[in-house]
Amino acid sequence: MDRVAALAALNRRLLEAYSRRTTETLRMALPLRLALPHLEPFLALNVAKEVRKDALLIRRAGMALAAGAPPGAEVAAQLLAAAREVDREFLARIGGLPLRIEIQYPRIEPLRLRRIELALDTAYRILGAWRRGRRLRNVFPAGDLEHRLRTVLELYAQETQALSHSVQLPALLAPLRERIAQRLLAVMSAAARSLAREIAAAVGENRGQSPISS
Numbered sequence: 001m002d003r004v005a006a007l008a009a010l011n012r013r014l015l016e017a018y019s020r021r022t023t024e025t026l027r028m029a030l031p032l033r034l035a036l037p038h039l040e041p042f043l044a045l046n047v048a049k050e051v052r053k054d055a056l057l058i059r060r061a062g063m064a065l066a067a068g069a070p071p072g073a074e075v076a077a078q079l080l081a082a083a084r085e086v087d088r089e090f091l092a093r094i095g096g097l098p099l100r101i102e103i104q105y106p107r108i109e110p111l112r113l114r115r116i117e118l119a120l121d122t123a124y125r126i127l128g129a130w131r132r133g134r135r136l137r138n139v140f141p142a143g144d145l146e147h148r149l150r151t152v153l154e155l156y157a158q159e160t161q162a163l164s165h166s167v168q169l170p171a172l173l174a175p176l177r178e179r180i181a182q183r184l185l186a187v188m189s190a191a192a193r194s195l196a197r198e199i200a201a202a203v204g205e206n207r208g209q210s211p212i213s214s
Helices: 003-026 032-067 073-096 105-132 144-164 174-205
Strands: none
Touching: 003 032, 003 105, 003 144, 003 174, 032 073, 032 105, 032 144, 073 105, 105 144, 144 174
């Protein structure tokens, strides 16, 4: 079994479920419902971008495991640099959308680096557990996996909020830009908490099904 590919696929499902839950909640609240036609294309492309970055991260975790040494600061720095290349491709793809993305790296990269470091260590531990045939609930202390997942997703939410300021809105909604950005962060943070809690509970109960199918 290709454990790296399996973990990357699970991560993709996690991020897609996260984005889907966020969008469903946004549809229920004004002014977010009015802004959603402008936010939704951005959110969809953004999650695809993060899936690519995480696939690179998981691959590097697998390489570190094969080498017999946990991934350190050098690997995290390399992944941070690789993320900029994914960003460049992302910016090229959104050329036809009403977006004017200007990525403020001094603001965003500290968040990214924290997320990379935590996600890299988590992926390394998960892949190591799978290789040894151990259950994840026996690898992560009580509450640790939930905390890790919630933190990684909340850091993603903070970065998404920072990027959302670049979305062009109709003149009527433009004065509400900061309110919309703050509400987006609140919605994504709430989704992060619930999703992390559900996944950790499923791991603890060792259920066969995944909670990230909806």
